[in-house]
Amino acid sequence: MSEGIDQKNLDVIVIGAGPAGGQCARELAKLGRHVVLLEHSQEIGEPNYSTAGTPKETIEEFELPTSVLSATWNRIYFASSHEQVEWTYPDVRGYVFDFAALRKFLSEDAAHKGADIMVGTGVTSLIEDSGQFVGVRYKSVWGEGELRAPVIVDATGHWGFVNSQLHLNKGLPEDFVSAMEVQMTAMPQGLAGTLGFYFGDVAPRGYAWVFPMEQSKAAKMGIGSYGPLPPGVELKPLLKNFIAKFDTTKHLEPTEIHGGGGYISPGVKNHVYNNIILIGDAAFQVNGLAYEGIRHAMRCGRLAANSIHQCLHDTIDQVELKKTYEAEWHKVFGSRWRASYKNANIIYHKFSDADWDKVVEAYRDLSPADALEVFFHYRYELLFKHPKLAWLLGKYIVVDSLS
Numbered sequence: 001m002s003e004g005i006d007q008k009n010l011d012v013i014v015i016g017a018g019p020a021g022g023q024c025a026r027e028l029a030k031l032g033r034h035v036v037l038l039e040h041s042q043e044i045g046e047p048n049y050s051t052a053g054t055p056k057e058t059i060e061e062f063e064l065p066t067s068v069l070s071a072t073w074n075r076i077y078f079a080s081s082h083e084q085v086e087w088t089y090p091d092v093r094g095y096v097f098d099f100a101a102l103r104k105f106l107s108e109d110a111a112h113k114g115a116d117i118m119v120g121t122g123v124t125s126l127i128e129d130s131g132q133f134v135g136v137r138y139k140s141v142w143g144e145g146e147l148r149a150p151v152i153v154d155a156t157g158h159w160g161f162v163n164s165q166l167h168l169n170k171g172l173p174e175d176f177v178s179a180m181e182v183q184m185t186a187m188p189q190g191l192a193g194t195l196g197f198y199f200g201d202v203a204p205r206g207y208a209w210v211f212p213m214e215q216s217k218a219a220k221m222g223i224g225s226y227g228p229l230p231p232g233v234e235l236k237p238l239l240k241n242f243i244a245k246f247d248t249t250k251h252l253e254p255t256e257i258h259g260g261g262g263y264i265s266p267g268v269k270n271h272v273y274n275n276i277i278l279i280g281d282a283a284f285q286v287n288g289l290a291y292e293g294i295r296h297a298m299r300c301g302r303l304a305a306n307s308i309h310q311c312l313h314d315t316i317d318q319v320e321l322k323k324t325y326e327a328e329w330h331k332v333f334g335s336r337w338r339a340s341y342k343n344a345n346i347i348y349h350k351f352s353d354a355d356w357d358k359v360v361e362a363y364r365d366l367s368p369a370d371a372l373e374v375f376f377h378y379r380y381e382l383l384f385k386h387p388k389l390a391w392l393l394g395k396y397i398v399v400d401s402l403s
């Protein structure tokens with residue numbers, strides 16, 4: 001299977017064709033690097049496990065075509081047991097991706113720019129030689145094989161191939177977020193073009209959501225939990241109850257059901273280990289506040305590609321690679337990730353149903369512009385512009401965490 005690949009001149013092996021790996025391969029190929037992208041699934045885009053909402057800036061930032069978009073949104077709606085708040089925008093403020101189409105596009109564009117793609121190919125182990133990682137072994141539907149390159153990028157999502165092999169990031173503060181989601185053939189009434197979030201007893205230790213699909217002709221509805229649910233409580237019945245709250249969906253059968261999840265953390269200790277870089281969910285780069293990870297995974301894919309390009313000469317300068325990539329990561333993400341992790345821990349583990357009512361009511365003071373800044377750019381300091389929110393959240397919320 002790897003016979004067609006010019007192994008002698010291979011610069012980078014990228015493992016996993018999700019948003020992180022797809023974008024990284026795309027960038028490396030654009031920079032003229034010889035890269036191979038290995039994907040375990042037979043078809044890129046399967047399974048379709050992400051709700052995939054994103055703000056509109058993502059499309060421009062990564063030059064994405066409209067074919068990867070499923071729906072637009074211009075409203076954010078929060079509800080607790082007895083309160084609600086909404087922020088509306090005059091124009092489109094974001095999209096919900098067709099997640100399978102997005103991942104397919106990234107790989108196809110990487111191939112178009114010169115990357116080699118191997119699907120149905122799962123990486124099984126690292127090849128070590130004199131204390132260095134010189135390549136990977138893989139198993140594919142066509143058989144087993146090896147690939148060698150000076151740099152290896154782990155973009156295997158929450159499966160975390162390298163962490164599972166080398167135990168690099170043990171002992172981190174972390175929380176496992178588990179989720180269950182369905183796709184329905186109708187959008188609950190009043191929620192067209194809306195990202196809807198539901199807090200409190202409806203979703204203990206997390207939140208439930210309704211996102212538009214197919215230009216609001218269909219919906220993704222799901223529920224997630226940060227850490228284990230209370231004893232005797234399970235995601236499936238909670239999701240059934242949630243769907244039954246809406247007249248439009250209560251009699252419908254889902255067209256698709258999937259589970260998913262992964263770790264959130266304040267940031268891993270080792271993003272780079274020798275000549276290996278971990279990106280995306282494999283490096284816990286999903287943001288803790290609302291489990292948004294696609295554009296962050298793609299940003300880290302780009303960051304990794306640029307760092308590799310800068311540090312790869314005849315061989316890879318491992319010290320420089322670690323310094324360059326990790327410095328950039330901390331600059332772009334660092335303190336906001338630590339604050340988001342701490343805040344997620346507080347709101348999803350400590351808030352009662354009554355607390356959520358108070359918070360959702362107080363959110364009415366937050367302007368539409370500030371709501372975007374807080375929920376998509378993690379600028380928690382903006383909450384303190386509002387006396388009621390400051391009073392209510394002041395004792396809980398972390399603004400910019402240094403430790």
Ligand SMILES: Cc1cc2nc3c(=O)[nH]c(=O)nc-3n(C[C@H](O)[C@H](O)[C@H](O)COP(=O)(O)OP(=O)(O)OC[C@H]3O[C@@H](n4cnc5c(N)ncnc54)[C@H](O)[C@@H]3O)c2cc1C
Nearest residue numbers: 016018019020040050051052053123157260280281293294
């Ligand atoms: C239910 C749910 C809802 C979500 N909603 C949103 C949302 O609305 N917006 C948002 O931005 N984010 C959302 N996320 C998070 C987002 O989907 C992830 O952060 C993002 O997909 C991470 O991208 P990635 O490339 O790091 O990993 P992944 O998307 O997990 O991709 C990893 C890839 O690696 C492959 N792979 C794994 N092991 C191997 C191996 N050994 N060899 C070869 N290939 C391998 C896998 O098959 C997979 O294709 C959601 C996640 C879930 C679970």
